[in-house]
Amino acid sequence: MLMKRRDFLRNTVPAAILPSFINGESITALAPNSFLNAITNYAEETDHVLVIIEMNGGNDGLNMVIPRDTYSAYYNIRANIAIPEANVLRLQGNDKTGLHPAMTGVQQLFNDGKVAIVQSAGYPDPNLSHFRSTDIWMSASDSNEVVNTGWIGRYLASEYPGYPMGYPNAAMPDPPAIQIGSLSSLTFHGPNIGMAMSITNPTSFYRIVDDVQDPAPATRAGKELTYIREIARQTEKFGDSIKRAATNSTQQLPYPDNNGLANQLKIVARLIKGGLKTRVYKVSIGGFDTHSMQTEMSNPMTGKHAELLKELSDAVKAFQDDLAFLGLEDRVLAFTFSEFGRRINSNFSVGTDHGAAAPMLVFGSKVQPGIIGNNPHIPGAGTQSNIPHQYDYRSVYASILEKWFCADNLGLQTVLLKNFQSLPIIQDNACNTNIKPKDDTSLISNYPNPFTTTTTVRYITQGGHTLVQVIDCMGRVVKRLVDGNQTGNTYTITFDSTGLAAGIYYLRLQNGPLQQVRAILKVK
Numbered sequence: 001m002l003m004k005r006r007d008f009l010r011n012t013v014p015a016a017i018l019p020s021f022i023n024g025e026s027i028t029a030l031a032p033n034s035f036l037n038a039i040t041n042y043a044e045e046t047d048h049v050l051v052i053i054e055m056n057g058g059n060d061g062l063n064m065v066i067p068r069d070t071y072s073a074y075y076n077i078r079a080n081i082a083i084p085e086a087n088v089l090r091l092q093g094n095d096k097t098g099l100h101p102a103m104t105g106v107q108q109l110f111n112d113g114k115v116a117i118v119q120s121a122g123y124p125d126p127n128l129s130h131f132r133s134t135d136i137w138m139s140a141s142d143s144n145e146v147v148n149t150g151w152i153g154r155y156l157a158s159e160y161p162g163y164p165m166g167y168p169n170a171a172m173p174d175p176p177a178i179q180i181g182s183l184s185s186l187t188f189h190g191p192n193i194g195m196a197m198s199i200t201n202p203t204s205f206y207r208i209v210d211d212v213q214d215p216a217p218a219t220r221a222g223k224e225l226t227y228i229r230e231i232a233r234q235t236e237k238f239g240d241s242i243k244r245a246a247t248n249s250t251q252q253l254p255y256p257d258n259n260g261l262a263n264q265l266k267i268v269a270r271l272i273k274g275g276l277k278t279r280v281y282k283v284s285i286g287g288f289d290t291h292s293m294q295t296e297m298s299n300p301m302t303g304k305h306a307e308l309l310k311e312l313s314d315a316v317k318a319f320q321d322d323l324a325f326l327g328l329e330d331r332v333l334a335f336t337f338s339e340f341g342r343r344i345n346s347n348f349s350v351g352t353d354h355g356a357a358a359p360m361l362v363f364g365s366k367v368q369p370g371i372i373g374n375n376p377h378i379p380g381a382g383t384q385s386n387i388p389h390q391y392d393y394r395s396v397y398a399s400i401l402e403k404w405f406c407a408d409n410l411g412l413q414t415v416l417l418k419n420f421q422s423l424p425i426i427q428d429n430a431c432n433t434n435i436k437p438k439d440d441t442s443l444i445s446n447y448p449n450p451f452t453t454t455t456t457v458r459y460i461t462q463g464g465h466t467l468v469q470v471i472d473c474m475g476r477v478v479k480r481l482v483d484g485n486q487t488g489n490t491y492t493i494t495f496d497s498t499g500l501a502a503g504i505y506y507l508r509l510q511n512g513p514l515q516q517v518r519a520i521l522k523v524k
Helices: 005-012 034-041 071-077 104-111 130-139 151-159 202-209 220-235 239-248 260-273 304-326 393-403 409-416
Strands: 020-022 025-029 049-055 065-067 089-091 094-099 115-122 177-180 197-199 280-285 332-337 358-363 370-372 444-447 454-461 464-472 477-486 489-496 503-511 514-522
Touching (some): 049 260, 049 304, 065 071, 094 104, 094 370, 104 115, 151 393, 202 239, 202 260, 239 260, 260 280, 304 358, 393 409, 444 503, 454 464, 454 477, 477 489
Parallel strands (some): 049 280, 049 332, 177 197, 177 280
Antiparallel strands (some): 020 025, 025 197, 089 094, 115 358, 444 454, 464 477, 464 503, 503 514
């Protein structure tokens, strides 16, 4: 005997988490919360949109953003995969750093003043597990704590209290966040419920827009499936607004063919132009876990990594060009992240193993262009070493929340769980709070260097919160020398390395928007 339809729905699918089936495709309404509300509060002044680009697998940042000023050291430590010096793409106004030759699109954007590169972004005591490190980046947690909410989710939750009850409404008729190519990202998880609508893939999106319905089988079960789809369609609060926005905008510049990331970004541009009030989008590109055959043995400029970087670069260039064509580029900021970088040294499989810090790229007409930080220090050939982080990745998050979405300091510390420095990656006219860093090559130093047991660390702080850490060659913080508010001045402190093995370590100073990393050497 067939179960009554009402009983079937009540007993098998909890109404609060009923997945939406629109035109036969699953779209999960993950409760949007705070991040968008914060944006809504400032919508009249900013109307800003953020696009998060995940490079899944652990990107080799050293072959993406290449040190030209220490090229010989770079080549010697990874000769089997090093990009030939003559082929490194030059960047306008910067003689020290270049890009992988596959990234001509990003090169052009950089030269046009639409790219900021944040060197060596990471976190203390890095975790080299794909899953755990991804969770750390998405939750904005320390590596030794487990947080089950995402940084965007926490922000949205504070801005949309009680979501999804009472939404959509006149002030916010659209989903606060949308993720494409992922069912549920921790990034958007709020304290009680997810904060984003998920579109499984670009094909799903176009089926929604074109009203394509997968036929149900001509059976009793098929009739029930048809009924469930119809009920779900009626309860899907944002499906119609997605379709309206897509219908409102059909004229776009061409995007590269056979480029999965470009297909996702094309949808994002179309929805923004169509009037969707969604403020945060997440897209992704996978395949960066390049343990072996990262490059072709005969030509390091070709191979798996080169193909991925070309896909990324071509997609972002097409997206930025399309935004300009649509009159949207001043409203949209995008950035890349990967769960970790790769080792400085290559392996014998023509690849690189899991590492620590790596560059982050920030795109948009409102970025403060240039390169933040220095090229990583590269030790001698044969050394097994990670790149120590110069900037905590959460400083990028903090800068975006503060300078793009205009969040206040108390909100920042609540969302990001503690205080992080603000970086000059967004132009002053966004929220008019940018601080230009001082170009000082001697903010932190030590003497003697090399040293055996103790060395005197000298550092300069401009005042305010000051952090001085000692990091080992694997990226782990082994000593916290200073962590607190100080009056602007020059200070000295003794670093006692008793118990630490001989080798290369790094002094890291963080003071507001300023940071510096210095290599030091302990000898026997």
